[in-house]
Amino acid sequence: MENYTMEGRTYRYYGQEAPLYPFGYGLSYTTFRYRDLVLSPPVLPICANLSVSVVLENTGLRDSEEVVQLYLRWEQSSVPVPRWQLVAFRRVAVLAGREVKLFFQVLAEQRAVWAQDWRLEPGTFTLFAGGQQPGQKIRAPSEVLSARFSVTGTARPLRTC
Numbered sequence: 313m314e315n316y317t318m319e320g321r322t323y324r325y326y327g328q329e330a331p332l333y334p335f336g337y338g339l340s341y342t343t344f345r346y347r348d349l350v351l352s353p354p355v356l357p358i359c360a361n362l363s364v365s366v367v368l369e370n371t372g373l374r375d376s377e378e379v380v381q382l383y384l385r386w387e388q389s390s391v392p393v394p395r396w397q398l399v400a401f402r403r404v405a406v407l408a409g410r411e412v413k414l415f416f417q418v419l420a421e422q423r424a425v426w427a428q429d430w431r432l433e434p435g436t437f438t439l440f441a442g443g444q445q446p447g448q449k450i451r452a453p454s455e456v457l458s459a460r461f462s463v464t465g466t467a468r469p470l471r472t473c
Contacts, residue, residue: 342372342408349441349457358432358465359473362418366441366457368404369411377405378443382416384423385446387436387460390467391427396446399439421470423463430470434463 348367356362368380382400386393399422406412423437424430440446442456 340372340376340378342370342374342376344376344378344406344443344455345369345371346442346455346457348413349439349459351439351459351461354460355462355464358434358463358468359420360463361420362439362461364400364416364418364439364441365413366416367411367413368406370406370408373408375405375407377403379403380414381440381442381444382418383440383446384418385438385440386423386425387438389425389435390433391425393425396440397422420473424470431467432463432470432473433467434465436460436462 346366346368348365350365352363352365353360364382366380368378370376370378380402381398383396384399385396399418400416402414402416404412404414418439420432421430424432438458438460440456440458444456446456446458448456
């Protein structure tokens with residue numbers, strides 16, 4: 313093998329063409345609604361972790377489980393990065409007509425990019441929360457919310473945090 317790039321080979325580097333069965337694709341016997349995506353703090357120092365909360369409501373008639381997925385997108389980076397990257401997921405059972413509030417932590421190391429060393433860079437990021445990938449064309453009965461946050465400070469090696 314001579315080409316070690318991942319472009320066009322995984323959901324993270326698939327380019328503009330969507331995969332036939334994207335990560336998280338599946339069927340459910342009910343429907344879910346996501347709301348109240350909160351990122352805290354919305355502006356964080358370079359080495360800080362991000363707290364995330366989101367409300368998941370089972371709007372269908374059956375008790376069911378949903379796999380809540382969080383994806384991170386770099387809005388600008390000094391090196392090539394994935395379109396988005398899965399940073400957290402959790403399978404949650406929700407009774408019909410009920411809702412649950414979920415809490416996640418996105419660690420600083422999950423924002424690191426490889427530039428001869430793992431580095432943290434300041435900038436703007438988008439976090440997606442939902443039952444499928446962002447921009448998924450083959451739609452399962454779910455949705456994806458998004459919110460932006462900013463990282464301040466000077467680029468630095470991850471090991472210095």
